[in-house]
Structure formats: structure tokens, C-alpha cells
Amino acid sequence: MKKLILSAAILLGGLTAQAATSTEVIVKTQTVVAQDGFTEVTLDAVPAAVKSTVEKSFPGTKLEKAYKNDKNEFKLEIATGDKKYTVFTDASGNIIKK
Template identity: 60%
Template sequence: MKKLILSAAIVLGGFSANATTVAIAEQTVKVISIQDEYVEISADALPAEVKATLDKSFPDSKLEKAYKNEKNVYKLEIVHGDKKYTIFSDALGNLIKK
């Protein structure tokens, strides 16, 4: 009877010795964001179509800063009342959602 209990203890001990946790390798995800570089331009350098869209779509707003990138996309920072907005437009005056 002692041999039976001893062999059962050895077998159960052997099972628990093999039940170890497996280390999971960490995965690293790199996020690369491509940001078009905008260069500040004067309000006089804006195309007439962009100015017309700005006046039509945002009346009573003031153009604070204007930027342009290599793809002729214009980033316009406007002030309406006490709120500031950033809008994007192409060279033809079409508004772009970003």
C-alpha cells in the first residue's frame, strides 16, 4: 500500500513539474505616419479659388495662417468668433476632409 501511494505521488509530482508556463514573445508594432510638410505662405499667395471658397463657406471668418505642401494642398487656419479651425483645400478651392 505504501508503494502505491509513493508511486502515485511520484507520478503526480512528475505531471506538475512539466506544467510550466510558456513565455510569450512580445510583438513590436511600428507605426510610421507620413506627414506632408507644409510651408507657411502669405495670404496673397493663395489662389483666387481658395479665397473664394473660404469667403463663401466661412463668412465672417478671418484667415490667421496659410500653408502649402508639395501636392498643392492648402492648410488654412481660420478664426471665427473665439474658435479656431483648421481646414484643407486643393488648388481649385475644393475642401478636403482630413
């Protein structure tokens, strides 16, 4: 009889240990890129004032890509070495903070 009670206690203890398992929390990150209204243009389409501003404000950088929106603003991707930066300007070459 003692063995039966001991067996039942061990069995119930084992079942409660299984019921107390920890739960996993899964975190999913989703990146959403919003369209900002800029369309890519050739580097020749960038006004000289904008190119001059980039050369003066960011010496040693190279203009890699240019984008333009309906407000005649430019989104410029410039690079120096392995670092890349994004700069916003208007058609006159004034830097816009965004």
C-alpha cells in the same frame, strides 16, 4: 514575559502595515506633432479660388495663416471670434477632408 510577547506582536504588526503601502501609478502623456509637409506661405500667395471658397463656405471667418504642400494643397487656419479652425483645400478651392 507577556510584555515581551505583546511588544513583539505590536512591532511585527507595525512592520507589516508599512510593507502593505499602496503603489502610485504615474501616467505620462507625450504629445508628438508629426510634420505634415506643409510650409507657411503668405496670404497673398493663396489663390483667389481658395479665398473665395473660404468666404462662401465659412462666412464671418477670417483667414489667419496659410500653408502649402508639394501636392499644391493648402492648409488654412481660419478664425471666428475666439474659435479657430483648420481647413484643407486644393488649389481649385475644393475642400479636402483629412
